[in-house]
Amino acid sequence: MTGRFDLRLLYSREDIAAVVRALAKRIAADYAGKDLLVVGVLKGAVIFLADLIRELTIPVEIDFIGLSSYGDGVTSCGEVEVTAFPAAPIEGRHVLVVEDIVDTGLCLDALLKFLAARSPASVRVCALMVKPARHRVGVEIAYAGFAIPDKFVVGYGLDFAQRYRHLPQIYTLEEAPVEGQLASND
Ligand SMILES: O=P(O)(O)OC[C@H]1O[C@H](OP(=O)(O)OP(=O)(O)O)[C@H](O)[C@@H]1O
Numbered sequence: 529m530t531g532r533f534d535l536r537l538l539y540s541r542e543d544i545a546a547v548v549r550a551l552a553k554r555i556a557a558d559y560a561g562k563d564l565l566v567v568g569v570l571k572g573a574v575i576f577l578a579d580l581i582r583e584l585t586i587p588v589e590i591d592f593i594g595l596s597s598y599g600d601g602v603t604s605c606g607e608v609e610v611t612a613f614p615a616a617p618i619e620g621r622h623v624l625v626v627e628d629i630v631d632t633g634l635c636l637d638a639l640l641k642f643l644a645a646r647s648p649a650s651v652r653v654c655a656l657m658v659k660p661a662r663h664r665v666g667v668e669i670a671y672a673g674f675a676i677p678d679k680f681v682v683g684y685g686l687d688f689a690q691r692y693r694h695l696p697q698i699y700t701l702e703e704a705p706v707e708g709q710l711a712s713n714d
Pocket residue numbers: 569570571572573595596597598599604627628629630631632633634635636686687
């Protein structure tokens with residue numbers, strides 16, 4: 529990335545709301561009558577989780593785990609750090625992991641290992657976005673929202689160097705043309 533970039537709208541509020549509603553409907557049907565612990569991955573998944581649980585028609589407990597691998601960049605450093613541990617007991621519970629995005633899959637892979645070591649009754653993943661072209665490890669995502677192209681996205685919880693999380697819509701981060709450089713079709 530050069531120093532300058534533009535934001536281009538990828539998903540509007542309406543697009544997001546429709547996908548969140550559809551995911552919630554499937555989750556509520558699958559977990560009806562079960563004790564469900566929803567674990568959101570900090571910080572990016574906070575906005576998605578807040579919207580998702582309000583569309584669920586079943587009671588759930590929520591908790592969070594802090595994971596970080598991107599720092600201020602657009603590529604995963606490959607080393608996943610646990611920055612905050614969930615307080616809720618995991619053993620014997622049905623756990624639904626809520627992620628904003630599965631990119632390389634490295635964060636999720638580490639998280640699934642963390643959870644498996646705590647003997648849950650079951651673990652499934654709900655991700656608002658997946659980037660299939662960039663997956664480096666195989667992870668099963670039971671509830672996937674948008675399959676997106678290989679672009680860095682921001683907004684609706686997702687950041688670039690901690691910026692843009694507050695935006696209500698989702699944008700791709702596009703490199704701005706360098707001043708004085710002609711576009712290729714000029
Ligand atoms: O599939 P991966 O390549 O592992 O990337 C996905 C993870 O990266 C982002 O977290 P980040 O490390 O940026 O932390 P943040 O949520 O606090 O921004 C995102 O929120 C996912 O948790």
